[in-house]
Amino acid sequence: MTEYGIPRSIYGEDHQMFREAARKFYEREVVPHHAKWEEDGVVPKDVWRKAGEAGFLCATMPEEYGGSGVDRLYSAILMEEQAYTGCTGPGFSLHSDIVAPYILAYGSEEQKKKWLPKMASGEVIGAIAMTEPGAGSDLQGVKTTAVRDGNEFVINGQKTFITNGQNADLVIVVTKTDPKQGAKGTSLFLVEAGREGFTKGRNLEKLGMKAQDTSELFFSDVRVPPENMLGGEGQGFFYLMQELAWERLQIAIMAVAGCEAALKWTVDYTRERKVFGKSVLDFQNTKFELAELKTETQIARVFVDKCIEMVANHKLDVATAAMAKYWTTDLQGKLLDRCLQLFGGYGFMWEYPITRAYADARVQRIYGGTNEIMKELISRTL
Ligand SMILES: Cc1cc2nc3c(=O)[nH]c(=O)nc-3n(C[C@H](O)[C@H](O)[C@H](O)COP(=O)(O)OP(=O)(O)OC[C@H]3O[C@@H](n4cnc5c(N)ncnc54)[C@H](O)[C@@H]3O)c2cc1C
CATH class of the missing domain: 1.20.140.10 (Butyryl-CoA Dehydrogenase, subunit A, domain 3)
Known part of the structure; x- marks a missing residue:
């Protein structure tokens, strides 16, 4: 977009072609519908599928997990092109460039194979739930607990302001497995939509970003097997900092x-x-x-x-x-x-x-x- 001043030098020809394709995608699939999505408060899931088919989700993930194995310059292009349209509804970047990288970096082979290809195709929409009504900036104050019970963990707590909250099929939930400890007691869990006790609350009414389904999430005795833990127990805070x-x-x-x-x-x-x-x-x-x-x-x-x-x-x-x-x-x-x-x-x-x-x-x-x-x-x- 910049045609004046200091030329941009970080992108090459391949990036330019990718940018053109992304621009066309946004112009065709997003811009004409965005006003309606603002009224609905949510972006329909079929748009995610279309973005997946076009290769615009999880592009930096390795090919074996459904991505294109490209570097973060490509992610930056997608973010720029979406920003140029002014359409803030689709939470693609959070899904592709925040949620998926956690699974790639800390997930077991089984978790990566199970979730990443579906996230890349748009079949599964990802979210990350850190913030709680009483813990935002001070993330160590998270109150949601995951308590071991036999061969399961039982999650209880509440999250708020969660991007992609209504659409989410898979949520990385920040919990305390040892509530007596601050950062060191923090563990991450993958919680699937539809798991008993996990409910989606209000799609929050906001000042802006009205097509974005920012939501409350509730966890009431949600039982998950240890295989749903993302990475090691007590490592969650460390992962979040990386x-x-x-x-x-x-x-x-x-x-x-x-x-x-x-x-x-x-x-x-x-x-x-x-x-x-x-x-x-x-x-x-x-x-x-x-x-x-x-x-x-x-x-x-x-x-x-x-x-x-x-x-x-x-x-x-x-x-x-x-x-x-x-x-x-x-x-x-x-x-x-x-x-x-x-x-x-x-x-x-x-x-x-x-x-x-x-x-x-x-x-x-x-x-x-x-x-x-x-x-x-x-x-x-x-
Ligand atoms: C649209 C939207 C989408 C979001 N998406 C997500 C998401 O997907 N996942 C998720 O987990 N969270 C999400 N959030 C939550 C967001 O990250 C938090 O709102 C943010 O981190 C601030 O936390 P808080 O709202 O609790 O504010 P508070 O922490 O209560 O802050 C209140 C005020 O105190 C100030 N303050 C706090 N600590 C200090 C300090 N040490 N020094 C000086 N000032 C301080 C803050 O700057 C602020 O001005 C989203 C929020 C919004 C609005």
Whole structure:
């Protein structure tokens, strides 16, 4: 999308072809339906199947598990293309680039064979349930327990704000197998939808991301065999820390692409819109506003591209990813507010992408670790 300034250098020709295919997929299968999905509060499952058939789910998973074995640059392209459309409903990146990597990294051979090919085809939709009503930023405070009973574990607890919550067929649930301990008592379990005692609660009504089925989940005496544990007992917290840099960079990737898209919509609109006999874009105020925002977006783009390159080489550290997450999502919030202003009253109308983007972007500063937590992490390196 960037046609000016500092050329992007991280992608090659194969990436460009992949990007074209992804763009067509989003234009055909997502954009025309997204307004309806916002009303429904959920993206239909057949879209997941179509994304799977097209090779856009779990692309970085090895071929033997149904993926394409490509690197994370391809994941970044998918996130960018989705962000350019402004369609935030499909929770593909969480499924492909957060949930699946946990199963690949810590799952048994049996778990990997059982779940990853179905996740890549879109037959199984994944979610990860960490947050609870009383534990968000302070993840060590998780109260959901998994207590051994004979040859089973019994899970009890409640989760909230879970992305893909209604659609999920498989949930990685963060539990305490030893509630007396903090981080060291944490274990992860794979819990299938339909298991007795596991119920999906409300599809939560939100400020934005209205097509995303963010939900409550309840676990009441849910019995699972030990084979459902993901990795080792008491290792859960350690696992959750391993890919934080990548998980946060994903939010930054979507933030910068979101800024680029919003700038384009705003330039197009202000060029068209005539007030006092001239284009809104011709007022010096409009030009200066957009010049500033374009500059900051370019700065963000260069920083995030460097981070993408580093993550593809497994070199990105947590503090640098935290910088990317906090700074780009702050920028996105500011940029959307200022761009929306240039739309006048139309900027307040839901039918305009800028309005939806404004609402959708608010959560970028909150989820994936709040921006305050990002600053905590950065300050530890001072
Ligand atoms: C749309 C959406 C989707 C989500 N998807 C998922 C998901 O799929 N899975 C999942 O597990 N969770 C998910 N979450 C939860 C999200 O990660 C949490 O909301 C987030 O981590 C913040 O936790 P909290 O809401 O409990 O806020 P709190 O932790 O209660 O924070 C409240 C305020 O206190 C501040 N604060 C907290 N600690 C500190 C500190 N040490 N120093 C300074 N300030 C601090 C925070 O920054 C914030 O401003 C989602 C949330 C939303 C809204």
